[in-house]
Amino acid sequence: MLGEYRIEGRRASDIAASVERGVGLGALEPGQLLPPMRELAGLLGVNPNTVAAAYRTLRERGVIETDGRRGSRVRPRPATTARGSIRVEAPAGVRDVSKGNPDPVLLPPLGEAFAEVARGYAERPGMYGEVPVDEEFGRLARAAFDADGVPDGPIGVTSGSLDAVERVLAVHLRPGDAVAVEDPGWGSLLDLVPALGLRPVPMAVDDEGPLPEAVERAIGKHGARAVIVTDRAQNPTGACVTEARAGELRRVLAEHPGVLLIEDDHGHGIVAQPLHPLAGGNDHWVLIRSVAKAYGPDLRIAAFTGDAETVDRVLGRQRLGPGWVSRLLQRTVVHLWAEDAVDPAVVARSYGKRRDGLVRALARRGVEAHGRSGMNVWVPVPDETGAVVGLVAAGWAVAPGARFRMEAGPAVRVTVSGLAVGEVEALAAAVAGVVGPVAARSYG
16 A cells, blocks of 8 residues: 555654654555554554544644545645636726736836846857856845845846745745745635645735734744745735834744744835835745736846745755756846846835725725735725625626635735726726625735
8 A cells, every 4th residue: 555665653753753754755646545543553553542632633734634434635736726726817898907917007127237237248158067147147136135135145047936935945845834824815825835735824904914822822832834925915905014013023943943933025116115124034935026017017027035944945955857947037137137127116106096086996996905016906805706696797897805815704805916007997986886885804
């Protein structure tokens, strides 16, 4: 049944750890059937209740699943990302404010940057064996981190924020480990965590970021070994970690220095609020910045920094796969940075005018809405399906909140980047007409 791998242990915790070790090593594969409890108890010379307790622990940690008389199996990883399929296709004539894309008008032209980089490449083509991080890219990224008070650390480059998160989780955690994630939170991240065989633990958030008590509960009660926080322009709620909240979260994290901290500065280049990083008190940490929202989603580049061991592990594993992120793309971003191709203040004002205008217009109609930063507005609703269907009928396609939440209440997400300022009142009227006044409550 288990091939050459032998489950060991006399105590429930040891047996559970032995199974997890086998899963982490790949000796116990997803979907593999485990021995019946009485059979394993006989092999180990322990009481069947001890094995039952071990299996219960493994189920709670998400390592195995039990299906009655069919027995217990190593939990399979999902083949598809279910949340990505929760969407509304806008029919003809319906305005689509569901996609989460930046405003193309605010993205810089790339022709000059690509042409300049191509000329340099003609003189010195990139080859195998070169360092993975372009020297100037690393220098400028580190200078920007320094300016925002991010602790010192080496620079790495990945193909976007989610790629960085996946690689960092993979080098530190093993299947079954718990990861604290924001709720509501980024739908792709909520799919990624279980796809890696990890167990997501929801952390409630408000306009200032994760609630400190929720972070403490995720770590202390649920055993989270990693915490993922969005510093600015949180998707989908627009939450932004304030200085006061950052101080509270640092105090919580300081009590758990062994917990991996991952920060995603989702609003870099598109928000006016200052960054208040949490890093500094944890043994292992990273802070990630993608260029997607400010420079274009198809520039698959994210810079990250962190403790030296974590960055080295990620780059080392990266060398065994793609090797590096195209230095042509890195140099293109360098050109855009050096030329100040994006003015964050201008972008922030543009999104802020539409976002804040919608929140205020909804408030005048008695509808609660959240959107402190970035390009999204989160609207709690009493009936999510009814709200989505009703808004389509009224001429607006919004994103169902189910894509972004675990335990948080029903809601819809509106992306304002495609709105004209003159459309804000019409959209607010449509939302209010479908939703009606909702009693204020925490959306976490």
